[in-house]
Amino acid sequence: MGAKQTRYSDECKAMIVELYRNGKTPSEITNEYGLCKMALYQWVNERKEITVENDTVTSLDIKTFKNRIRELEEENEILKKAMTIFAKR
Structure with a gap:
């Protein structure tokens, strides 16, 4: 069976991206919140400031x-x- 997919709110995504920007490693974040690295990097890229x-x-x-x-x-x-x-x- 496939893994259960979790939906994250925009606020949660923004908080996770902020953790990444503040120096928390991707491995720590993905393990703590149960998401894949690809999702984390996608959220970071979406919120990259211009x-x-x-x-x-x-x-x-x-x-x-x-x-x-x-x-x-x-x-x-x-x-x-x-x-x-x-x-x-």
């Missing part, structure tokens, strides 16, 4: 921004179509 014009963002933030932009563009298209329908009346 400084752009005095603002710090992570690749996870960028992914969130892109999703929000896509949602807003879809909403904008719906509103444009609704405007043309109501303008015809």
